[in-house]
Amino acid sequence: MMQRAERVGEESLGSSRNMESTSKPVLYTYFRSSCSWRVRIALAFKGIAYDQVPVNLVKGGGQQHADFFKALNPMKQVPALSIDGITISQSLAIIQYLDETRPGPRLLPEDTKKRAQVRMISDHITSGIQPLQNLHVLQKLEAEKKLEWAQYFIVNGFQALESLLQQTAGQYCVGDEVTMADLCLVPQVYNAVSRFKVDLAPFPTIAKINNALLELQIFKVSHPSCQPDTPPEP
Numbered sequence: 739m740m741q742r743a744e745r746v747g748e749e750s751l752g753s754s755r756n757m758e759s760t761s762k763p764v765l766y767t768y769f770r771s772s773c774s775w776r777v778r779i780a781l782a783f784k785g786i787a788y789d790q791v792p793v794n795l796v797k798g799g800g801q802q803h804a805d806f807f808k809a810l811n812p813m814k815q816v817p818a819l820s821i822d823g824i825t826i827s828q829s830l831a832i833i834q835y836l837d838e839t840r841p842g843p844r845l846l847p848e849d850t851k852k853r854a855q856v857r858m859i860s861d862h863i864t865s866g867i868q869p870l871q872n873l874h875v876l877q878k879l880e881a882e883k884k885l886e887w888a889q890y891f892i893v894n895g896f897q898a899l900e901s902l903l904q905q906t907a908g909q910y911c912v913g914d915e916v917t918m919a920d921l922c923l924v925p926q927v928y929n930a931v932s933r934f935k936v937d938l939a940p941f942p943t944i945a946k947i948n949n950a951l952l953e954l955q956i957f958k959v960s961h962p963s964c965q966p967d968t969p970p971e972p
């Protein structure tokens with residue numbers, strides 16, 4: 739029997755072929771995926787209504803490997819966003835598309851130096867930390883090595899990030915406005931603390947910015963604890 743996400747995904751895929759650009763975007767997402775959370779925050783920031791199709795990354799070997807999803811993202815990773823007649827994968831590409839096409843406050847600042855700093859911090863997290871502790875990588879390691887591996891690469895990345903943020907931060911990662919860098923920071927910290935038990939005490943700047951951001955509604959509504967595919971509390 740077809741899995742729910744697969745069935746819903748195929749229905750969404752079918753209907754998206756007929757979608758006008760005015761249809762609601764469809765986000766392929768997993769509640770605990772830090773990369774999906776980045777995009778959920780961006781959608782909330784821009785005030786965009788959207789539908790979610792959950793792609794369970796662990797159930798039955800992972801629904802990211804299902805044919806319907808491979809057709810959307812051959813890399814077999816969430817997120818993917820179907821919007822305006824195309825499907826975009828890679829969270830930063832999605833966020834930048836939303837920023838360039840939707841009105842409202844910008845996630846990439848006008849100022850070129852600040853924009854470079856936002857991209858630097860975003861890339862630092864999305865290229866320099868998250869891929870090294872992604873599910874696919876950890877699945878290649880012996881069970882007893884996984885935690886140590888993930889902690890090593892997160893702590894290594896956070897040590898550099900702490901120094902970078904000391905130069906760029908105001909209230910948030912770059913100055914006092916929410917930017918794409920903040921959308922990368924909060925999910926990475928959540929992942930580090932909740933999943934890999936990383937101690938934030940050596941990273942006071944990261945911790946302070948993270949706490950400030952978590953007070954904002956856009957981070958609350960997109961949080962992994964309250965998504966349609968979040969399992970009920972045990």
Ligand SMILES: N[C@@H](CCC(=O)N[C@@H](CS)C(=O)NCC(=O)O)C(=O)O
Pocket residue numbers: 771772773774795800802814815816817827828829830864869872873874875
């Ligand atoms: N660079 C990609 C990374 C996407 C990614 O790694 N997604 C993870 C979840 S956060 C995933 O789908 N992993 C599935 C797997 O490793 O099998 C992005 O920013 O969207």
